[in-house]
Amino acid sequence: MSKEITSRAADYSxxxxxxxxxxSLADYSAVRGCMVxxxxxxxxxENMQATLDKMFKDTGHVNAYFPLFIPxxxxxxxxxxxxxxxxxxxxxTHYRLMNDPNGGGxxxxxxAKLEEExxxxxxSETIIWNTYxxxxxxxxxxPLLINQWANVVRWEMRTRLFLRTTEFLWQEGHTAHATRQExxxxxxxxxxxxxxxxxxxxxxxxxRGVKTANERFAGAEETYCIEAMMQDGKALQAxxxxxxxxNFAKAFDVKFSNKENQLEYVWATSWGMTTRLIGALVMVxxxxxxxxxxxxxxxxQVVIVPIYKGEEQKKLIDEKVNGIIKELKALGVRVxxxxxxxxxxxxxxxxxxxxxxxxxxxxxxRDLEQNVVEVARRDTKxxxxxxxxxxxxxxxxxxKEIQDALFNKAKAYREEHITTADNWDxxxxxxxxxxxxxxxxxxxxxxxxxxxxxKTKATIRCIPLDNAKEDGKxxxxxxxxxxxxxxxxxx
RNA sequence: CGGGAGGUAGUUCAGCCCGGUAGAAUACUUGGUUUGGGACCAAGGGGUCGCAGGUUCGAAUCCUGUCCUCCCGACCA
Numbered sequence: 001m002s003k004e005i006t007s008r009a010a011d012y013s014x015x016x017x018x019x020x021x022x023x024s025l026a027d028y029s030a031v032r033g034c035m036v037x038x039x040x041x042x043x044x045x046e047n048m049q050a051t052l053d054k055m056f057k058d059t060g061h062v063n064a065y066f067p068l069f070i071p072x073x074x075x076x077x078x079x080x081x082x083x084x085x086x087x088x089x090x091x092x093t094h095y096r097l098m099n100d101p102n103g104g105g106x107x108x109x110x111x112a113k114l115e116e117e118x119x120x121x122x123x124s125e126t127i128i129w130n131t132y133x134x135x136x137x138x139x140x141x142x143p144l145l146i147n148q149w150a151n152v153v154r155w156e157m158r159t160r161l162f163l164r165t166t167e168f169l170w171q172e173g174h175t176a177h178a179t180r181q182e183x184x185x186x187x188x189x190x191x192x193x194x195x196x197x198x199x200x201x202x203x204x205x206x207x208r209g210v211k212t213a214n215e216r217f218a219g220a221e222e223t224y225c226i227e228a229m230m231q232d233g234k235a236l237q238a239x240x241x242x243x244x245x246x247n248f249a250k251a252f253d254v255k256f257s258n259k260e261n262q263l264e265y266v267w268a269t270s271w272g273m274t275t276r277l278i279g280a281l282v283m284v285x286x287x288x289x290x291x292x293x294x295x296x297x298x299x300x301q302v303v304i305v306p307i308y309k310g311e312e313q314k315k316l317i318d319e320k321v322n323g324i325i326k327e328l329k330a331l332g333v334r335v336x337x338x339x340x341x342x343x344x345x346x347x348x349x350x351x352x353x354x355x356x357x358x359x360x361x362x363x364x365x366r367d368l369e370q371n372v373v374e375v376a377r378r379d380t381k382x383x384x385x386x387x388x389x390x391x392x393x394x395x396x397x398x399x400k401e402i403q404d405a406l407f408n409k410a411k412a413y414r415e416e417h418i419t420t421a422d423n424w425d426x427x428x429x430x431x432x433x434x435x436x437x438x439x440x441x442x443x444x445x446x447x448x449x450x451x452x453x454x455k456t457k458a459t460i461r462c463i464p465l466d467n468a469k470e471d472g473k474x475x476x477x478x479x480x481x482x483x484x485x486x487x488x489x490x491x
Numbered sequence: 492c493g494g495g496a497g498g499u500a501g502u503u504c505a506g507c508c509c510g511g512u513a514g515a516a517u518a519c520u521u522g523g524u525u526u527g528g529g530a531c532c533a534a535g536g537g538g539u540c541g542c543a544g545g546u547u548c549g550a551a552u553c554c555u556g557u558c559c560u561c562c563c564g565a566c567c568a
Contacts, residue, residue, distance in 0.1 A: 010562055017561090028560080088566075123568095157492075157566055164567060237568060276568050307527050346528035353528095364527060374527080457564090491567090 012232045013160070019282050020161045022354050023291040026278075033159035033166030037275070040355060043299035045169065045275060049149065051201050051297070052171065052273065055193050061145040061173060066127050068151075069118035074126035078251040081125060081219035088155045090120040120153040125219065125244075125270060128174045129252040136176060136266060139258050143186070144176040162279030163236075163491050170274035176266040178258065180245070183267035184222075187243040190271040191224040194239035202277065203294040203406035204228050204284045205414050206238055207437070207486065209462025214446050217270075221245035227461045227486070229414040230283040233435020235461045235488035238280055241271035279491075284410050285379075291356030292379055294406050295399040300336040302328060302395050303357045305348045307364030314339070316368055320388070324361070327392035333399065353378060358402050359395055379405055420484070427475050427487070431456055437488045441481035443474035452476055458487045 020026055025041030037045065053063070069092060075082045096112035121127065128146075136144060149171050159165050173190060177183040191208060198204050206226035216223040220242035228238045249255070249265040258264050285292040295301050304324065306317045321337055328335045336357075338348055345362065352360055362374040373391055376383045379402050386394055417436025421427040430438050442448060442460065452475075453459050463485045472481050 013562065032559085152568095154567070156568095158562095158564085168568075170568080240568075272568075274568050309526065341526095344526050344528090344530065346526085346530080348529085349527095350529045362527070366527075 009232070015288075016279075016283060017161060019286050019291055020279075023282070023286075024355055025282070025291070026161055028161070031166070033156065035161050035165050037169075040299060041278065044278060044281075044293065044297060047297045047299065048197075048201070048277065049171075052193075052197055053147075053149075055197060056147050056171075056173065059145075059189060059193060061147045061175075063149065064146050065148055065150070066124050066131065068121055070121050070124075070127045072117045072119055074130055075119060077126065078219050078248060080247070081251075083218060089122050090153045090155055092118040092120065121150075122152055122154045123270075123272075124148060124150070124152075124172055125174065125248055126252075129248045129254060129268075132174075132176055132266075133252050133254045136254055136256050139178050139256055142176055142178045142256060142266065143182060145173075145186075146175065147171055147173040160279070160491075162282070163276055165275070168275050170272050172270060172272040175269045176249070176254065177268070178256065178264070178266065180267050183245075183269050184243050187222065187224055187241045187269040187271065190269070191226065191239070191241040194241065194271070194273060195226050197273075198226060198228065198238050198277070198280075199407065201294065201296045202281055202284075203296075203403055203410060204238065204280060205407065205411040207462060207464055208466075209464045209486070211240075211462060212446070212449060212460045212485070214449050215459065217242045219244060219247050220270075221247070224465075225462055227437075227488075228280055228284065229410075229417055229436060229488075230280070230491070231413070232283070233417055233489075235437065235490040236276075236280050236283070237461075237490065238277060239271070239273045242269060244268035244270060285406055286356065289381070290354035292406065293356035293358060295358045295403045298356065298358055299334065300352075300355075300357050301333050301399055302335045302359045302361060303348075303352045304335065304337045304361045304363065305345055305352075306337075306339050307345045307362060309365070313365045316365070317363055320368060321363065324388075324391055328395060331392055331396045333392070333396055349376075353381075359398055361391070361395070377402055379409075418486070421475060422472070424475050428456060431458055431487075431489065435489065437461065437486045439484045439486055440475045441470075441472035441483075442485050442487075443477050443479035443481055445477075448474060448476050448479075452487070456489075458489050461486045461488050461490060 024038050025044065026035045026037045029036045093114055094108045094112045095114060096109040097106045098109040100107045132144065135141065151167055151169050153167050155166060156164050175183070175186050177186060195206055195208050198206050206228050208224070208226055211223040211225055217240060222243040224241040226238045228236050230236055246265040246267060248268050254266050255263045256266055281293065282291060285294065304321055306314065306321065308314045308317055318339070325335055325337060349360065356378060358378050360376040362376070367373050371388045372385050373388055374383055375386045375395070375398065377398060417434070418439060419430050419434060419436060420439045421430055427438060427440055438458070449460055463483070467483050469483050472484070473479065474481050
């Protein structure tokens with residue numbers, strides 16, 4: 001990487017950190033690599049959770065909860081899985097503290113050593129499949145469609161707010177099926193759910209695809225993914241859905257009797273989305289004035305700021321605003337009336353822009369006289385004076401307009417940043433100067449993929465699902481290829 | 492784990508090179524005036540300068556060690 005690109009990346013990181021912190025989403029905590037999600041950020045997460053949870057239930061899933069701790073031995077049952085996760089786990093070795101006999105503090109009681117260490121889950125496949133073994137006997141027990149909302153811990157070397165924290169919140173779906181076909185369909189269905197959520201609610205366009213063998217989840221036969229493009233031209237994996245084949249069923253001996261009374265291993269999927277998506281939201285839509293949140297997920301969709309001198313004016317404004325709030329709520333709009341006397345209007349304007357509230361209404365005595373209100377939209381920063389008559393409907397339709405505008409803007413940016421490259425020089429130049437996805441031929445071998453990563457830091461983000469077949473030559477080796485794949489530098 | 496930067500008031504940082512009473516902005520408290528884009532005036536509270544040693548009459552400042560944080564890389568959702 002050139003010096004210039006390195007410093008640009010650092011600037012972008014700084015920009016991103018500032019947005020997250022000043023936008024009141026989260027902050028660093030006292031614990032290495034962990035963050036505190038603040039109430040505003042958590043409200044955003046709750047909206048995301050609620051939306052996804054409904055989508056899961058609409059597709060037949062139910063929620064359950066499995067333990068935080070996983071016996072170490074469970075990890076040795078699936079070889080590929082342990083290979084993928086063993087290096088980055090927090091391990092519980094003791095269960096008691098004691099006063100330090102040498103003075104002051106508290107130390108781990110050496111007598112309280114656990115017989116078998118417990119792993120703080122980095123993902124729950126093992127504990128869940130150990131449980132499924134007891135739950136599945138017959139084809140009548142299938143399919144088993146379960147989701148869990150939980151926290152997991154991965155001891156990553158380097159962390160970034162939301163994008164890669166030591167502890168993060170997520171949902172993980174774990175399903176069991178009688179046939180390969182059914183499991184594959186489930187994995188594809190959930191990828192569709194994710195794509196719909198990210199595009200329609202987060203207003204972030206994604207590319208649906210499958211991972212190459214190198215990038216596949218540890219223990220999966222196929223990993224489906226959605227890939228998004230950030231404003232700095234780097235890619236971000238926004239969700240994955242795995243077809244696990246019979247790997248975990250075999251590792252944990254989960255068999256069922258089919259209709260012919262023959263024992264078969266079940267077929268599995270798992271799929272997950274995390275608080276990382278909040279980072280994606282920030283990186284895709286925000287600008288130098290702060291966050292820009294999509295209306296469908298914003299904790300507050302409309303904020304109303306009164307401007308007044310004296311109690312009398314305030315009273316008149318309150319009266320009018322209460323009516324508007326009622327109408328907005330009837331339309332299902334999340335609205336906040338900020339009549340806090342301690343902050344002045346200008347301060348509030350800046351504050352809500354920083355927090356990314358999609359629509360702001362400013363209403364003062366002057367407006368009341370003329371029966372109007374100032375409407376400001378966050379995405380374009382456009383201000384317009386609008387009649388108070390029908391203002392709720394106006395705001396509501398403006399929210400929909402903003403939602404669409406955000407998606408279209410992000411999509412236009414994404415489209416501009418998918419470029420084809422037909423030879424190595426072009427490929428490298430695009431990566432260094434433009435970034436984004438680069439559509440290029442690859443000979444299909446893991447060695448070539450590794451070599452490209454080694455040379456450029458770019459990885460194959462995905463092989464798009466609707467990929468057109470096209471004969472060509474691999475950009476690195478010149479060997480024949482049947483289709484283009486998407487490369488990018490990624491988070 | 493490698494490379495870089497840094498740890499001083501709640502926060503952001505100056506002071507360090509060249510040792511001599513602990514600073515600014517902002518935030519906070521009180522009072523007043525303000526209120527259409529982060530107001531102003533006045534008064535006030537708040538820091539064992541990351542930690543431990545060393546040099547010195549004297550250390551935020553120099554030396555040694557150590558811990559932690561951020562950024563870049565490797566790893567990853």
